[in-house]
Amino acid sequence: QKEVEQDPGPLxxxxxxxxxLNCTYSNSAFQYFMWYRQYxxxxxxxxxxxxxxxxxxxxxxxxxVDKSSKYISLFIxxxxxxxxxxxxxxxxxxxxxxxLIFGQGTELSVKP
Amino acid sequence: NAGVTQTPKFQVLKTGQSxxxxxxxxxxxxxxxxxxxxxxxxxxLIHYSVGAGITDQGEVPNGYNVSRSTTEDFPxxxxxxxxxxxxxYFCASSYSGLAEAxxxxxxxxxxx
Numbered sequence: 001q002k003e004v005e006q007d008p009g010p011l012x013x014x015x016x017x018x019x020x021l022n023c024t025y026s027n028s029a030f031q032y033f034m035w036y037r038q039y040x041x042x043x044x045x046x047x048x049x050x051x052x053x054x055x056x057x058x059x060x061x062x063x064x065v066d067k068s069s070k071y072i073s074l075f076i077x078x079x080x081x082x083x084x085x086x087x088x089x090x091x092x093x094x095x096x097x098x099x100l101i102f103g104q105g106t107e108l109s110v111k112p
Numbered sequence: 113n114a115g116v117t118q119t120p121k122f123q124v125l126k127t128g129q130s131x132x133x134x135x136x137x138x139x140x141x142x143x144x145x146x147x148x149x150x151x152x153x154x155x156x157l158i159h160y161s162v163g164a165g166i167t168d169q170g171e172v173p174n175g176y177n178v179s180r181s182t183t184e185d186f187p188x189x190x191x192x193x194x195x196x197x198x199x200x201y202f203c204a205s206s207y208s209g210l211a212e213a214x215x216x217x218x219x220x221x222x223x224x
Contacts (some may be wrong), residue, residue, distance in 0.1 A: 004154075006154070008152055032210055041218070042217060042218075043116075043202055043204075043215030043216050043217050044202070044215050045215070046212045046213065049212065088154060088155065090155075092209070092210070098143040098145055098160050098161075098162060098206060098209040099145070099157055099160060099170065099209075100145075100147075100155070100157065100204075100213060101157075101171075102147075102154040102155040102156070103154050104152055104153060104154040105154050
């Protein structure tokens, strides 16, 4: 079993929908949680970064962490066709910085 | 500002051949790492470095070598290519272990 599990999708939604992307993890020592966005044939780009349980908002994006359930989510409000990409959750330990553990990635398509 | 530059972008190798994937960053980042991305597997860490002269293994190091003689460069060597090494390879760098990781555009490698 992978340390980080993510539903690979693909996920297809209409423009304007609210999107929920989720990851579960098994190592309770993970302390830093990230969401990366990857467009086709490009490298991943950091979207959100958080290290505490609770919600963190940035524009249309909200990252949620529940350490007690070992579950993280990314919500996208008012989704746009330009949000069509693969979304990867990633996490790391405090004393192993630079070693990111990624989920499998969820492919999202937002239809106009 | 170039960021993280990977060369080549595409490569086809025959089984048993060796080659070096190049990675250079111009952001004076101490942390550099190599990942491979395969369908349904997300990104998996091959090797990483926390500074010049210091390297360590990641999740899938077998068949790959690295060295870090300068802050800017972190080449990945395939010693004897195998079809199982067909993948997309990403190099990343970050200012610290817990800072945002910047990724290159990837090298698509096919081993026949």
